[in-house]
Amino acid sequence: MGLNFDINFMFTAMQQAIKYSWVTMLLAVVPFVSGITLGTVIALIRIYNVRILGRLLQLYIVITKGTPVMLQILIIYFAVIQGFDLFAQGVNLSIRSKDINLIYIAFAALAFFGTANISESIRGALAAVDCGQYEAAYSVGLTRQQALRRIILPQALPVALPMLCSNLIGLVKASSLVFMISVTDLMNAALIPANTNYKYLEAYIAAAIVYWIINIVIEKISFLLERRLDARKREVLV
Amino acid sequence: MIDIKGIRKAFGQAEVLKGIDFTVEKGEVIVIIGPSGSGKTTLLRCINFLEKADAGEMTLGTTSVSYKHASKKEILAIRRQTAMVFQSYNLFHNKTALENVMEGLVTARKVPYKKAMEIGKNMLDKVGMSDKYDAYPCRLSGGQQQRVGIARALALNPEVILFDEPTSALDPTLVGEVLAVMKKIAQEGITMIVVTHEMSFAYDIASRVLFMDGGVIVEQGTPKDLFVNAKEEKTRQFLKRIVPEWSYSI
Numbered sequence: 036m037g038l039n040f041d042i043n044f045m046f047t048a049m050q051q052a053i054k055y056s057w058v059t060m061l062l063a064v065v066p067f068v069s070g071i072t073l074g075t076v077i078a079l080i081r082i083y084n085v086r087i088l089g090r091l092l093q094l095y096i097v098i099t100k101g102t103p104v105m106l107q108i109l110i111i112y113f114a115v116i117q118g119f120d121l122f123a124q125g126v127n128l129s130i131r132s133k134d135i136n137l138i139y140i141a142f143a144a145l146a147f148f149g150t151a152n153i154s155e156s157i158r159g160a161l162a163a164v165d166c167g168q169y170e171a172a173y174s175v176g177l178t179r180q181q182a183l184r185r186i187i188l189p190q191a192l193p194v195a196l197p198m199l200c201s202n203l204i205g206l207v208k209a210s211s212l213v214f215m216i217s218v219t220d221l222m223n224a225a226l227i228p229a230n231t232n233y234k235y236l237e238a239y240i241a242a243a244i245v246y247w248i249i250n251i252v253i254e255k256i257s258f259l260l261e262r263r264l265d266a267r268k269r270e271v272l273v
Numbered sequence: 274m275i276d277i278k279g280i281r282k283a284f285g286q287a288e289v290l291k292g293i294d295f296t297v298e299k300g301e302v303i304v305i306i307g308p309s310g311s312g313k314t315t316l317l318r319c320i321n322f323l324e325k326a327d328a329g330e331m332t333l334g335t336t337s338v339s340y341k342h343a344s345k346k347e348i349l350a351i352r353r354q355t356a357m358v359f360q361s362y363n364l365f366h367n368k369t370a371l372e373n374v375m376e377g378l379v380t381a382r383k384v385p386y387k388k389a390m391e392i393g394k395n396m397l398d399k400v401g402m403s404d405k406y407d408a409y410p411c412r413l414s415g416g417q418q419q420r421v422g423i424a425r426a427l428a429l430n431p432e433v434i435l436f437d438e439p440t441s442a443l444d445p446t447l448v449g450e451v452l453a454v455m456k457k458i459a460q461e462g463i464t465m466i467v468v469t470h471e472m473s474f475a476y477d478i479a480s481r482v483l484f485m486d487g488g489v490i491v492e493q494g495t496p497k498d499l500f501v502n503a504k505e506e507k508t509r510q511f512l513k514r515i516v517p518e519w520s521y522s523i
Binding site: 165167168170171172173174175176177178181185186189190 | 321322323349352353355356357359361363364365366367376377380381382425429
């Protein structure tokens, strides 16, 4: 019989995938941005060894790193759904969990996963800045915040960039798991036409190609940013 | 002008400073010598709170602080009256030579940008770096980096400049250019506290030499007192060991 690959159908599925690729990008970018904000705060708390909070955050990171993303999404989904209904009954709200747009749960779950990884990238980059830089900053009279803003973070950013880029790519890929909680993203959209004719291989390959293109673009942007950010390197490389 | 009383500092079990008292008058050049691990650098770092001493008091100009209860505000006030030159230069890697010198002025002291730039250029001229305003630290040699470090300290016009072994990380051929700059600013009457192993330099420019060993000041006096007529046996032993191999003339 041989392999029966319907290339035309692959393009049909790809069209669907492209149409919904903005959902995937949104699912990656929103947790990414919130992850950078929260992750920087977490990294700083851990770098400055804030006692109890630092320990709690370390626990959060260990748990998040040690469990599959799919489980995190499912646990948050069921926790929110059941918790919300209980809460809504308690305060006599007329809306129920089925009225919540599931994409918000997807955002929350991916942010939970992304923040842990992003904070580790940022912590690594901060640790890469020599402590002599802090001392020099303090010695010329900068406060801790000024030292961070003017000296430490600008030096940590170029170091963090490649790691943040892989964090973002990780989020793009992890976002494909939201089909578990029936959000229609790039992957789900590619599979819908295949449900009628069972041409799943074509649909999966179509989705793979679109993911690949998105990630190539992210990597290219990161590379360009890296060149621009690192003034010293720029001076040496030209 | 600087009055230090009873500084103590321990790292875990190891007591590094065992009660140090000393005073510095305006315009004095104090050179601290002593074997490795005698607490010279720690003492220097305690003066601008890069290390927090366990006990003791300090008066710097009009600011008096007790080390145990120093508030953030007092620490900042002390730091803004001092400047430091580091053994490993510690220039800000993300800033050019001129930006390095301007950083403390613009960000900490709120000096207007143009004025800061003028001061910055003057200071770089003074240390002989006129042609390197826009060079990043990684393009400069060790000696050049350290001269920018000195310009950065000078620009702040501090009450006192602390030098933490400023030539120890340098290639022997580059030591001279840094010592020459230090000699020049010492002659301008800037108060300096210098930790160094450059004995002939110490002999040349110090108004007073402090010999430290085991966390205490063993002996102090004019260079002549110490290098020629040391009273303490420990001082004589140390000088005998170190002088022949550590003499660079400038």
